[in-house]
Amino acid sequence: MSKELWKGNEAIAEAAVRAGCKYFFGYPITPQNEISEYMASRLPEVGGCFLQAESEVASINMVYGASGAGARVMTSSSSPGISLMQEGISYIAAAELPCVVVNIVRGGPGLGGIQPAQSDYFQACKGGGHGDYKLVVLAPNSVQEAVDLVQEAFDIADLYRTPVLVLGDGMIGQMMEPVEFYPIPKRELPEKNWAADGTRGKRPPNIINSLYLKAEECEIENLRRYEKYAAIQKSEVKCETYNLENAEVVCVAYGMTSRVVSNAIDTLEKAGINAGLIRPVSLWPFPSGIIAEVAALPGVKAFLTVEMSMGQMVEDVRLAVSGKKPVHFYGRTGGMVPEVSAVVNEVKRITGEEI
Amino acid sequence: MLHKVIMAGFGGQGIMTAGKILAEAALREGRNVSWLPSYGPEMRGGTANCHVIISDDLIGNPIISEASAVMVLNQPSFDKFGNNVVSGGKLIVNSSLIAEKSPKDDIGTVYVPANDIAAEFGNKKVINMIMLGAYLKATGVVEISTIMKIVSEILGQKNPELLKLNQDAILKGAELADEALGGEAGR
Amino acid sequence: MKTVFEKTKGLTDKELHYCPGCTHGIIHRLIAEALEELDVLDVAAGIAPVGCAVFAYDYFNCDMYEAAHGRAPAVATGIKRTTPDLVTFTYQGDGDLASIGAAEIVHAAGRGEKITTIFVNNAIYGMTGGQMAPTTLIGQKATTAPRGRDEEHTGMPLRMCEMLATIPKAVYVERVAMHDIKHIIQAKKAIKKAFQLQIEGKGFTFVEVLSTCPTNWGKTPVEALEWLERNMIPYFPIGNFRTVEEGK
Incomplete structure (x- = not known):
């Protein structure tokens, strides 16, 4: 396939669709609206669903539900919207649900501006939400690399049962560059036998949860998750x-x-x-x-x-x-x-x- | 080859489209390319611009400070980007809306009364194509035939009349640049 | 020997943690029975709130989700949109639904999400220890309204059924109460009807259940039931607010 000119945001959305993402929940914010707009038009073509949520708070929780039911799902936003999502991201990380979140970063703090920035690094890499958790954070420097990394992000998310954040900026979202959609090598992924998509008479109920009122249990969960993070640190440095x-x-x-x-x-x-x-x-x-x-x-x-x-x-x-x-x-x-x-x-x- | 052009004007003057057509043409001619738009509220009525870089190598920073060429369609854009042209570069000015002359004597400047010509064509929407034609001739960065093919792909099926109008506009702009630069065009 | 009564298969054997006299247990059972009778337990997904029912995922014998405070309708939306054949319900208290989750419930209803929301209204925050809720009555004492809720200071209790009934895609909106057997039987009917309409794909369905909190109200279980009837029902009238059977 020859190269085509793609706007970063639209290329990110198409890459997600090609990675098998059929569900997208989002809320408008500049400079990433083309991702939502593209998904709104594209997902019905692949039998998926785009839904504009009432807020970023809702959209990340829709992602939580969709991922819990076993779907490949994505949301995107820009800095202030990602701040609103932090609660949900913490829950998703704790419940070990795979999903991809895209942050097309703009200048901050506060309402800031809409021009490109990298001032959400701490938020992305040092928690952002509450509690002991990590996100895999991938930062492309071209539209082509954004396409490649978004596709890989879904596999990393499924492999480790973790949210993956793709961190771009207003520039990469808005610019056009030549892109080739070549097939990304697929990883061998575990079955989603944890998904709460109905027992269907075949298994005991599954529970998607992050509540552990006994401190001992909560610590065990955190230690177990950090073993997973150690494995990610060993294998996924790029x-x-x-x-x-x-x-x-x-x-x-x-x-x-x-x-x-x-x-x-x-x-x-x-x-x-x-x-x-x-x-x-x-x-x-x-x-x-x-x-x-x-x-x-x-x-x-x-x-x-x-x-x-x-x-x-x-x-x-x-x-x-x-x-x-x-x-x-x-x-x-x-x-x-x-x-x-x-x-x-x-x-x-x-x-x-x-x- | 490394060519960097800033195109700027009022939102609605077709700056973004002109830049996209150029980027597409360069891609088809086997170059690396980046197209970076200004974005935000200024896109509606205010000043809009796009930075297009065409290169045989990988493109680094997509933001242009030292431009091989600048194409400006209104006064604010002339004020903002007129001085970004490097020595030996080209400045394409819409003289219908920009009365000023460039003080730079080490660049090739083409003054195109694009609004007036568009009025003669009977369609003010072709201002961008007149300017693009002049820019293409002045710089020779891509073949005009490649541009014509892309324009015909965009407009050809839907509206043959509009296609002819746009193609005539590009040729008219190219003709004016050729006259203005007196054989220096495309160097 | 003839079996005359069995515990519903819709509930697990886990012992409930609710306080003596609390009506959550009854409401759980009504939901579980409805799911069992409709034969949808194996294609059901419930979403527990933050609040006293936070452990509901341990009690319902179907796939369950724990949601962030107030976000259950958004979580249910994500589940239902990706897996439309799942009979999906949220179980939410008054703080969860009418306060922190007000936006999520209104927009789930607005979109006509094909889910069922069971809204347990006991006019107080139970889990956190008796703070004022958006449905706390005027004059009712709470730890954050120690002199009783003051209309001038904190406004009037929100009537969620009345608000949601104005939304075209909310096809079934009913308020029921837990204060006596007759009304509990009516509540069961309403809950089952809501699930039935969801299964038929009609739209958003909502059952508000007036409930008690003897512990935080500072009453005995029997006093609490009487208080519910005397004080809550006059402000939160029980009955059907909307049924659109033919809606699609």
């Missing part, structure tokens, strides 16, 4: 590197920001400055191991984390680098996107070059 050989300054950036940084690295190379890039594709599990390895390289002088935030992922970079090298930060916030020249200057500042 990370790309660029130009690391001879790099004096190693940049760490994810999503669309990584593309700004890769341009900056090319510019620096022309000026004789060696910089490289580590791009976490899975934000959780975070590629701490790779960052730690690179931090140990004698040629590496410093790290520079670049984000569309006031500095969130940089905390995980610092943990991974663990004091071996200085970790600098450059960010723009509120919907502003770092410029290539600004990143170039930051690297030059670190290497002591004249700007």
